[in-house]
Amino acid sequence: MAAAAYFQLVRWDRPAGWLLLLWPTLSALWIASNGFPGWHLLAVFTLGTILMRSAGCCLNDVADRDFDRHVKRTANRPVTSGAVSVKAALLLGAALALTAFALVLTTNTAAVAWSFAALAVALVYPYAKRHVAMPQAVLGVAFSFGIPMAFAAVQGRVPLVAWLLLLGNLFWVLAYDTEYAMVDRDDDLKIGMKTSAITLGRFDIAAVMLSYGFYLLIWTLVLASMSGLALNAAYAAGIALAAAQALWHGWLIRHRERAGCFKAFRLNHWLGFAVFVGIAVSYALP
Numbered sequence: 001m002a003a004a005a006y007f008q009l010v011r012w013d014r015p016a017g018w019l020l021l022l023w024p025t026l027s028a029l030w031i032a033s034n035g036f037p038g039w040h041l042l043a044v045f046t047l048g049t050i051l052m053r054s055a056g057c058c059l060n061d062v063a064d065r066d067f068d069r070h071v072k073r074t075a076n077r078p079v080t081s082g083a084v085s086v087k088a089a090l091l092l093g094a095a096l097a098l099t100a101f102a103l104v105l106t107t108n109t110a111a112v113a114w115s116f117a118a119l120a121v122a123l124v125y126p127y128a129k130r131h132v133a134m135p136q137a138v139l140g141v142a143f144s145f146g147i148p149m150a151f152a153a154v155q156g157r158v159p160l161v162a163w164l165l166l167l168g169n170l171f172w173v174l175a176y177d178t179e180y181a182m183v184d185r186d187d188d189l190k191i192g193m194k195t196s197a198i199t200l201g202r203f204d205i206a207a208v209m210l211s212y213g214f215y216l217l218i219w220t221l222v223l224a225s226m227s228g229l230a231l232n233a234a235y236a237a238g239i240a241l242a243a244a245q246a247l248w249h250g251w252l253i254r255h256r257e258r259a260g261c262f263k264a265f266r267l268n269h270w271l272g273f274a275v276f277v278g279i280a281v282s283y284a285l286p
């Protein structure tokens with residue numbers, strides 16, 4: 001029973017969360033490496049993504065424990081319900097983060113330096129929901145920081161292209177996390193939580209669709225301008241498939257119903273996967 005509570009705490013039974021982090025990170029790794037980055041970096045960034053997302057869940061659940069009890073979807077989370085103590089959750093989160101840092105130490109000085117900035121953003125996000133009207137934007141930075149980290153690990157620096165890709169990815173996070181916030185809008189209004197779904201009001205669906213569009217447009221334009229990646233049929237197909245999924249998600253959230261909004265959020269990792277496969281195959285082609 002105790003083990004099950006810890007598994008639930010780090011959401012290891014719900015891989016969608018770390019997959020949303022993984023695909024843009026691996027996409028950046030491929031771009032920075034001009035193709036396959038090698039097994040070492042692939043392992044470091046895949047395991048590091050899973051570990052840091054799990055650590056983030058520990059901190060988030062501790063920070064939100066008094067709010068989660070008033071939200072239908074989160075009332076039974078381990079820290080909120082008392083199945084896992086605050087101290088135990090923080091210790092587990094720290095252990096996971098330190099393990100991820102140990103992986104970063106096997107890369108280079110630049111990646112190690114940028115990892116501290118990534119950690120700072122991750123620590124800020126759980127508390128942004130109390131003070132920022134669009135905390136999803138803060139999450140967007142946190143969930144996109146694997147991009148500059150990947151460039152740093154491969155090239156020893158973070159070029160402009162990495163920041164442009166981060167900007168594009170931020171719009172994707174804004175899209176899917178607004179869908180997520182739409183699920184809890186009624187509960188969040190009652191407890192005074194700030195979310196993009198509340199701030200945007202009746203423009204929420206339009207903002208989600210525009211955010212999808214900005215994400216795909218920025219990534220398409222940035223990569224089309226790079227000499228190392230031809231905008232070939234494989235990448236075009238990946239972008240087209242991602243765009244089709246975005247339109248489907250717009251259909252799912254059109255009535256703002258909990259089930260539809262949560263389904264759109266939960267399946268978003270396939271959108272990121274389509275973009276990644278398009279990039280990976282493009283580099284693999286002669």
